[in-house]
Amino acid sequence: MSYDVIIGLEVHVQLQTQTKIFCGCSTMFNPDHPNVQTCPVCLGLPGALPVLNGHGFRLAVKTALGLNCQIAPYTKWDRKQYFYPDLPKGYQISQFDLPFSHDGHVDVEIAADAKSGKAASSRRVRILRAHMEEDAGKNMHDESGHGRDSKVDLNRAGTPLVEIVTEPDLRSSEEARRFLEELKLLLTYLDVSDCNMQEGSLRCDANVNLHVHQPDGSKVATPIVEVKNLNSFRFTEQAIEHEIARQWKWFQETGIKLGDKGGYKSTRGYNPDRGETYILREKEEAADYRYFPDPDLVPVLMSESQVAEIRREMPEAPALRRTRFESEYQLTGYDAAVIIDQGREFADYFEGVVKSCKDGKQAANWITQDVLREIKQREQTIAEFAVRPEVLGALLDRINQKQITIKSAREVFGELLSESDEQSAAPSVSRIDEIVAAKGLGIVEDAGAIDAAIAAVLGRSAKAIADFRGGNEKAIGALIGQVMKAVKGADPQTVKEKIIAAMSQL
Amino acid sequence: MLSPIASLSLSTLIEKLQSAELRSVDLTTAFMDSIADHDARLGAFVHLDRDVALQQAADVDAKRDAGESQGPLAGIPVAVKDVLCMKGQPATCASRMLKGFVPPYDATVIAKLKQAGAVVIGRTNMDEFAMGSSGENSAFHPTRNPWDTERIPGGSSSGSAVAVAARMAPLSLGSDTGGSIRQPAGLCGIVGMKPTYGRVSRYGLIAYASSLDQVGPFATDVTGAALLLEAIAGHDPLDSTSVNKPVPEYSKTVDHPLAGLKIGVPVEHFAEGLAPDVEKAVRAALEVYKSLGAELKEVHLPHSKYAVATYYLIATSEASSNLARYDGVHYGHRAEKFDSLGEMYEASRGEGFGDEVKRRIMLGVFALSAGYADKYYTKALQVRRLIRGDFDSAFREVDVIAGPVTPTAAFKLGEKTSDPLSMYLSDIYTISANLAGLPGMSIPCGFTAEGLPIGLQLQAAPFEEERLFRAARMYERETDWHTRLPPMAH
Ligand SMILES: [Zn+2]
DSSP states (O other), rough: EEEEEEEEEEEEEEEEOSSSSSSOBOOOOOSSSOSSOOOTTTOEEEEEEOOOHHHHHHHHHHHHHOOOOOOOOOEEEEEEOOOOOOOSSSEEEESSOOSEEEEEEEEEEEEOOOTTTEEEEEEEEOEEEEEEEEEEOEEEOOOOOSSOOOEESSSSOOOOEEEEEOOOBBBBBHHHHHHHHHHHHHHHHHSSSOOOTTSSEEEEEEEEEEEEETSOOOOEEEEEEEEEEEEHHHHHHHHHHHHHHHHHHHHHHHHOTTTSOOOOOOOEEEETTEEEEEEEEEOOOOOOOOOOOOOSSSSEEEEEHHHHHHHHHHOHHHHHHHHHHHHHHHHHHHHHHHHHHHHHHHHHHHHHHHHHHHHHHHHHIIIIIIHHHHHHHTOGGGGOOOOOOHHHHHHOOOOTTTTOOOHHHHHHHHHHHHHHHHHOOOHHHHHHHHHHHHTTOSSSOOHHHHHHHHHHHHHHHHHHHHHHHOOTTTTTHHHHHHHHHHTTTOOOHHHHHHHHHHHHOO | OOGGGSOOHHHHHHHHHHHTSSSSHHHHHHHHHHHHHHHHHHOOOOOOOHHHHHHHHHHHHHHHHTOOOOTTTTTTTEEETTTTTEEEEEOOOTGGGGGGGSSSOOOHHHHHHHHHTTEEEEEESGGGOOSSSSSSSSOOOOOOOOBBBTBBBSSSHHHHHHHHHTTSHHHHEEEEEESHHHHHHHTTEEEEEETTTTTTTTTTOOOTTTOOEEEEESSSSSHHHHHHHHHHBOTTTTOOOOOOOOOOHHHHHHTSSTTTTTEEEGGGSTTOOOOOOHHHHHHHHHHHHHHHOOOOEEEEEGGGGGHHHHHHHHHHHHHHGHHOOOHHHSSSSOSSSSHHHHHHHHHHHHHHHSSHHHHHHHHHHHHHSTTIIIIIHHHHHHHEEEEEEEEHHHHHHHSSEEEEEESOOOOOOTTTTTOHHHHHGGGGTTTHHHHTTTTTTEEEEEOOOSOOEEEEEEESTOOHHHHHHHHHHHHHOOOOOOGOOOOOOO
């Protein structure tokens, strides 16, 4: 028997607004000073009323457009009612039957795996809906074991969230992780969320079950399990892996199918220390949230022209940019992905370099290797990196203009960096030429000097010449090296060509 | 014994204050004394802060002495229903649940009162969380009708109505969700108005049923009500449901009669259940309008028979949600004994809420529950649109609709407490204005043989408060019902 893995995700994303969704309080992450970012509205005091943060709503629309969703022309706010200490009004303002957006998709590319021999693949994940809601506060329980009071911090209460619900289109834990990575990339590109998982800006619930193949060709489903509150990509992947194994074992032992007695939908948590999921609610009782339209808020109407206006403000989505990089700059899919996956500022940096040097491939080589290595070493973001794109572009342009060699360019690059480390100032383009001049790194165009050096080297290298002629192509390397040593700044390609020509005339 | 100042009309009081013939401190003191004399019997107030009130009055006097500009209600005492938040003053909604709760902010109407220079003289009793029609549901003490202290004053704004009726304040604010201003105004023989939904900000009004609640004025005469509404009305960015429309200066036009006034007389409001003496007084009032040149026209509100049922589904549904925040966690009453979070919720709410509040919460929870919401809540919303439709058609034919405020005059304390349904029916004529979002007002139009006041209800199309005031004032000029004082105030 074999099985298919069926996974759907519900992702809560915190929108990057200055103020909360229904009041003017700050959304800053501030766990050390509880309950300071609060007011009558987000405290749920008697008489206080919510007013929608228009900017937050626009960010939500951007998010949905990035997910290729349809934007509803009419959307309203509903109250989701339940009692919990972190929910000061006794209900959460959310969206029930008329979410502001629906029916989108995200394409996820899964790289080939050399180890398992699995080919690269891609998966279109349909988005069922994305709706907006307010976040709850945070309960803080006494963990001393002395049974002291629990406390509630309402700084987070009322932070704007978008909940993104996928169709059950994911087929492996790896696909789920890749979906989340792609989603995070998209949302950070769009500047709608910082997706900081440590601060809870992105949280995920995973619905997992198996479709087990039967001998007669049919499939039966195992009971659906919702794993709640996964707060890292790695934990999501691990929790799903564990769930797959656990459900498979359970099914083989009991044969219990979804809908059978004992085959109810259940809710589990994930313990990363043990690498296991654990039961939260055995039998998913259809929780009755008694949703109804919030009479304190008015519906939101979105015209096509308002949607078009928001669309115009949106930056290019990462998937589109990846494809464009491949076609416009002739990058390999791999290089394009490396650059895009580093985030929007990094991709902007790349395009800045290309603008100055007019050579996408050269720029990609440097950026994916030298630049990436340096910023990782320095633990910097690309925005903090001292060599600005126009300077790197100018340096690469000098290679293409055959003014310096690649080797010399690396030396200049290293020098620029160490200078900026000392002076903590970004170097200018003119500094490149000063370093080239000071170190004598300019390519020597003096053909006479090169010819003379070649003649001298060949004169004392009979063995190398014989080796080369005998078919050992590597032998020429030593000859080039000697000539380059004699004529600093000579272009190695020119030297190589001249040596071959000279040898043929010997 | 009533002080001579306390029985003056609001316009006269304003004139005397403006001409410096009267100081606000003296005026406020006179009303404070009136409260001291009568309120032990009437129970209209739940919180008085004499020092704060006199300080506000002294500030107004000082400003006037310094020649500074003054708000339109400068120095006038106003009593406010215990449902409106005022910074630093307790706000309990006459519930054990909120005993000791002191809001850290002003309701928008309170801020506007302060801007207008009014002196907040005290907080008035009410049915708990504005749920009730008799004033008997206060967790503290019932309020009594000054015309007969064995009788109820109506509710839920019982204290605000009685404060004005017994001349313990010249003006007061109430809130009206299904008749809670108009009904007690009618039963106490004063003027009360529920404005159009969205005319007055609800920010800081402790919610009962958000889509129905409106704050409105009580006064001894139409002009007073017009002045007070003018001061509190207007768009508020803090209330998404408040409407951005300019506020007319009602007090400037209130004395202009309406030529060619067409008055709709709803057949359904003169049907079975209407007490004969009430019907007689209301019909007599219609005759007064006729004598003033108004045209009377029969109109039909065919869906009004569903109004009470519709109201008790929508209002209780919203209430069940609005009152969920009183859970003992963040503020308000928390039970002493509990062993778990669930028990804390149950005990705190069980102890904090009175019976009527619990009854309505349970009704609302039921009406919104899965499997029932379509049958009850959603259906009620559909009927609500039909009720609004009835009024829209009627107002294509007439300018105002006139009829009784209540089916009977004030009943006895305890008479209906064991029969909630008959209590609910006392709002039968007022409830549809809330469902339709219309403005409505109650003005005195006579007395029963037993000497109990009878109210005339006038309703108009949305945002036609100006027309209502003018129509009401036309009648008031011709009659003296509003000048009569309850026996205990003599
Ligand atoms: Zn706030």
